[in-house]
Amino acid sequence: MSAAHEDHGHHGHHDAGAGHGSMKDYLIGFFLSVVLTAIPFWLVMGGVIENKTVTALIIMGFAVVQVLVHMIYFLHMNGRSEGGWNMMALLFTVLLVVIVFSGSMWVMYHLHTNMMPVHDVSQLP
Amino acid sequence: MSQTITADNKGDLQARYFDLHEHDHPEGGSTMLGFWIYLMSDCLIFAMLFAAYGVLGGNYAAGPSPKDLFDLKLIALNTAMLLFSSITYGFAMLEMEKNKVGSTQMWLFITLLFGGAFLFIELYEFSHLIHEGAGPQRSAFLSAFFTLVGTHGLHVTFGSIWLITLMVQVAKKGLIQANKRRLMCLSLFWHFLDVIWIGVFTFVYLMGMLR
Numbered sequence: 278m279s280a281a282h283e284d285h286g287h288h289g290h291h292d293a294g295a296g297h298g299s300m301k302d303y304l305i306g307f308f309l310s311v312v313l314t315a316i317p318f319w320l321v322m323g324g325v326i327e328n329k330t331v332t333a334l335i336i337m338g339f340a341v342v343q344v345l346v347h348m349i350y351f352l353h354m355n356g357r358s359e360g361g362w363n364m365m366a367l368l369f370t371v372l373l374v375v376i377v378f379s380g381s382m383w384v385m386y387h388l389h390t391n392m393m394p395v396h397d398v399s400q401l402p
Numbered sequence: 403m404s405q406t407i408t409a410d411n412k413g414d415l416q417a418r419y420f421d422l423h424e425h426d427h428p429e430g431g432s433t434m435l436g437f438w439i440y441l442m443s444d445c446l447i448f449a450m451l452f453a454a455y456g457v458l459g460g461n462y463a464a465g466p467s468p469k470d471l472f473d474l475k476l477i478a479l480n481t482a483m484l485l486f487s488s489i490t491y492g493f494a495m496l497e498m499e500k501n502k503v504g505s506t507q508m509w510l511f512i513t514l515l516f517g518g519a520f521l522f523i524e525l526y527e528f529s530h531l532i533h534e535g536a537g538p539q540r541s542a543f544l545s546a547f548f549t550l551v552g553t554h555g556l557h558v559t560f561g562s563i564w565l566i567t568l569m570v571q572v573a574k575k576g577l578i579q580a581n582k583r584r585l586m587c588l589s590l591f592w593h594f595l596d597v598i599w600i601g602v603f604t605f606v607y608l609m610g611m612l613r
Contacts, residue, residue, distance in 0.1 A: 297499060303492035310485055314603075318478050321608045329612045340604035344597055351488055351593040359435045370442040374449040381453035 298353050306350025313343040430583045437587045441594050444557075448598050451553055452605060455546040459606075460613070463541035468610030471536055473527070477607045480523045481599065484558075487516030488596045495589050501577055506585075510569050513592070517562045524555050547606065554602055557595050564588055 298306075317336035319325065326332045348354045348367075356364045459468075494509035528548070531537065538548035568588060572581050 298492060298495070300496055303489055303496070306492075307485070307489040310488075314481055314485065314600075317604060317608055318474065318481075321611050322474050322478075333609055333612050336604055336608050340600050343600050347488075347593060347597045347600070351492060351596070352590060359438070362435055363438050366439055366442050370445050373446060377446070377449045378453045378456065382456050385457040 298350065302350050302353070306346055309346045309350070310343055313339050313346060430580065433583055434586060434590075437590060441590060444594070445598075448550075448553070448601070451546075451550040452601060455550045455606060458542040458546040459610070461542035463543075465541040465544070466534075466536050467543070468607070468613060471531060471534070472607050472610055474607065474611060476523060476527055477603055480520055480527075481603050483516050483520040483523065484596050484599050487513045487520065488593055490516060491589055491592050495585065498577060498582060498585055503572060503577055506577065507569060507572060510565060510572075514562060514565050514569075517558055517565065517592075521555060521558055521562070524551070524558075528552075528555075550606065551602060554595065554598055557591075557598075561588065561591055561595060564591070 317339045320332055320336060326335070354363065354367065358364070490509050490513045494506050494513060497506040497509055528551075531544075536544055538545050565588060568581065568584055571584070575581060
């Protein structure tokens with residue numbers, strides 16, 4: 278029966294599944310975050326690009342990249358922590374966030390456009 | 403004997419038993435995953451608030467628009483405070499892994515100062531807005547703005563209270579396993595709030611100025 282009991286041993290000391298960072302990770306993450314924050318602020322405060330839609334798209338791109346940088350270097354996300362369940366939960370949440378956010382914007386935009394009161398009364402039938 | 407042996411020939415013993423009682427899980431072994439799931443649900447709260455702001459953010463009710471209200475220099479300063487607090491919390495975690503109580507406490511305290519500075523600046527901004535008559539009751543845009551940014555600010559407030567609590571606990575009990583686990587939870591929470599702030603300064607402040 279001793280063989281059966283041996284495999285209890287390694288259940289006792291399993292490490293907390295979350296990843297640990299190193300000094301290098303934190304410094305890289307910090308440096309990237311500073312750059313990725315400074316550029317959007319500079320673009321908007323300095324009015325560098327005339328076209329506002331282009332500026333908006335660019336700063337949104339920077340935000341997405343910075344979120345990824347924070348996830349990797351500060352939150353230590355990878356596909357292995359907690360046996361992959363951290364990543365699964367994250368991906369599921371991202372899916373829900375995208376549905377909630379883009380769905381709300383889409384539906385409400387169309388509602389808004391279709392329900393706008395007609396200002397020019399003479400054009401009413 | 404806790405195992406039930408289904409094998410009838412003893413030579414094949416190891417392959418045929420199954421365990422009737424649960425393995426002893428180490429205390430807090432699933433805490434980090436559980437806390438991560440909580441953070442994901444918190445993320446959904448913010449998704450709702452961002453969506454509400456996205457829908458209502460243009461309804462000024464003939465009141466002030468983001469361009470009239472927001473001071474980007476203040477927001478840049480605020481962003482810097484939160485970013486600094488993120489890196490100093492990271493340093494605290496590195497010291498914690500080396501089991502150095504003194505320097506862990508020092509970095510936690512510096513983190514608390516940056517968090518406090520963030521809250522101070524945010525409250526200054528809010529009081530300034532309300533003083534100008536741009537309170538949450540002024541327009542749908544401002545209601546959504548105060549709800550979103552205020553909820554983030556509340557998270558930072560509670561994170562700071564949690565940070566103080568943990569500093570007291572570390573001072574009393576040292577860097578025991580339970581305290582390390584708590585500090586790691588707060589680490590996730592704190593960095594998560596910085597991630598949300600990226601969304602806030604991009605979507606609310608920077609895009610607001612572009613309207």
